[in-house]
Amino acid sequence: MNRRLIAASLAAVLALSGCAVLPAAPEALPTDWVPEATVDPDTNTAALSPDGFNAAQRMTVRVRNIECRGVSTGTGFALDAFTLVTNRHVVDHAKNLQVSTHDGRLIDVEAASVTTVADIAIITTAASLGGAFAVRAEEDPVEGDAITVVGYPNGGRLTTTAGVILGPADDPIGGAVGTVLATTAVVEPGSSGSPVLNADGEVVGVVYAKNDADQSFIVPVSTLNSLLAQPSLLVPESTGC
Amino acid sequence: MSQTPHQDDAEDATGVDVTDPAEETAAEERDARVEGAGSSEDSAGADDSADPPTPTDHVSGSSDPNETSQPSVFTGVDTDDADEADGLDADDTRADDADADDTAEIAPITAPTIQGVRATGAIPIVGDAMPVTGAVPVIRPIYPPKSRTPWIVTTIVLFLLLAGSVYLGWRLWTVNGEWQDYSDQLTQANYDLGEQIAAEQLIVTQKENEVALLSEQLSASNSRLLDVSAEKADALDNDAWNQQIVEQQGNQLSLGQAATASLNSCIDGLENLVEYVSAPEDEYDADQVQDYADGVVELCAAADTATQNFQNAFTP
Structure with missing residues (x-):
């Protein structure tokens, strides 16, 4: 009898415990199916620019050197x-220097400074160049790194050229004290002073020469950083005929 | 019916009753004696009122404590013996009633009886045990009465289960209906959202096409802007170059004009000198002619210099 009583009690407990796991009635249907739009136009401006040009294009300018006899x-x-x-040889023998931006604005140059350490010159303009500026890398590129050169070959239109770092090389001109780097990027006269960018868009060098094998040579960014850190190495460039 | 302890043991061991008629007669005679003894015992019941009556007490009528405390076993008896036992029990019951009056002050402990036989405790043995001879009949066991409590509990439990099941079914039915309504609303909401998504996708597709077209236009415009910028820069280069050319040519022109003027002066001086020299001797003073000739030489030298400067202006 006790067994049956226990069994019946267990059955009752199980049956009543089923009430505890009964599915609850649904709640009211939510009305916030569609979330509020959270698109903020200011949050995605990295990939956009005011005029459709990228930062490398906007920060690159064309330098015109009006010499006593000729224009380069x-x-x-x-x-x-x-x-x-830019390069030192770009501003050499200048009677007048002018800068043209990618969108055709013409900006006069107030002063130019050069150094004998490398083929580098620093130019100060009379008006603002724009809103895009170079971000210099902390370290030099190494062999095999992909690079991009943005410049005005032959004084023509703004052009972007890709290449690869070949490694340290001897200075073909002989005006540099430090080490220079050879690349496969094809450059032309007028490309001197072009920024060399790595995959992250950082400046890793400055184009200054080429050879007959269409190899280009760049001043590494470490040299540029050293010059910018030591203004005493820069001397004003004289102008006039 | 009463029996001695050893007879009880014997019947316990066999579990059967004697059905021999001769033995039955003897048994009836013994029963009669027992009844008489029982009456005599009833008269002394007041002395035993402190002890609860036991079947053994009634049957044996013995006052021997050893005998009354002897556990008795009630085995089955045949019909005749049972009837006689019933009669004996009825007399015992009346005797117990009289004892109850005598022991009113002390609450008697009476065992429940069913048809005069105790329902609990040891089962009394009625009749004399006789040796078993012949065929042994099948003894029908006498079971104790069953309690109704389990059935009541079971009925209550089943009723509770039934009630719970009904409530469970009703509750499931109600919740199911609510969930079905919820599902219908959800389905409708999904369809509405699907229509909205389709409309938005259409708008997005249109916007993407517009963006693609505008991007293409922007790319073309940028390309054109670069071209124009390059053309402008080239034009400025040419302008600067042309300005240099103009300046150079102006300089050359000035040099040329100076050379021409010098040469003209030289030529004029030479022509005049030729006229002076070819004139009669007394017409011009020789010293003056010589001075003029020196002046012409200087003019021509200056003309040579101007001419040289003019020529140098064309030399890169």
Whole structure:
């Protein structure tokens, strides 16, 4: 009898415990199916620019050197709103220097400074260059690194060229004290002073020469950083005929 | 019916009753004696009122404590013996009633009886045990009465289960209906959202096409802007170069004009000198002619210099 009583009690307990696991009645249907739009136009401006050009294009300028007898061109890139970097030989024998931006603005140059350490010149402009400035890398590129060169070859339109770092090389011109790097990027006269960018868009060098094998030579960014850290190495460039 | 202890043991061991008629007659005679003894015992019941009556007490009528405390076993008896036992029990019951009056002050402990036989405790043995001879009949066991409590509990439990099942079914039915309504609403909401998504996708597709077209236009515009910028820069280069050319040519022109003027002066001086020299001797003073000739030489030298400067202006 006790067994049956226990069994019946267990059955009752199990049956009543089923009430505890009964599915609850559904709640009211939610009304917030569609979330509020949270698109903020200011949060995704990294990939966009005001005029459709990327930062490398906007920071790269064309340098015109009006000499006493003739006109030559080169390339430079903005370090800040009023300072840009180019090659020393771009500003040599200049009677007048002018800078043209990617969108055709013409900016006069106030002063130019050069150094004998490397084929580097620092130019100060009279007006703002724009809103895009170079970000210098901390370390030099190594052999095999992919690079991009943005410049004005032959004084023509703004061009982007890809290449690979070949490694340290002897200076073909002989004007550099430190080590230079050879690349496979094809450059032309007028590309001198072009920024060399790595995959992250950081400046890793400055184009300054080429050879007959269409190899280009760049001043590594470490040299540029050293020059910028030591202004005493820069001397003003004289102008006039 | 009463029996001695050893007879009880014998019947316990066999579990059968004697059905021999001769033995039955003897048994009836013994029963009669027992009844008489029982009456005599009833008269002394007041002395035993402190002890609860036991079947053994009634049957044996013995006052021997050893005998009354002897556990008795009630085995089955045949019908005749049972009837006689019933009669004996009825007399015992009346005797117990009289004893109850005598022992009103002390609550008697009476065992429940069923048809005069105790329902609990040892089962009394009625009749004399006789040796078993012949065929042994099948003895029908006498079971104790069953309690109704389990059935009541079971009925209550089953009723509770039934009630719980009904409530469970009703509750499931109700919740199921609510969930079905919820599902219907959810389905409708999904369809509405699907329509919204389709409409938004259409808008997105249109916007993507517009963006692609605008991107293409922007790319073309940027390319054109670069071209124009390059053309402008080239034009400025040319302008600077042309300005240099103009300056150079202006300089050359000035040099040429100076050379021309010097040469003209030289030529004029030479022509005049030729006229002076070819004139009669007394017409011009020789010293003046010589001075003029020196002046012409200087003019021509200056013309040579100007001419040389003019020529140098064309030399890169």
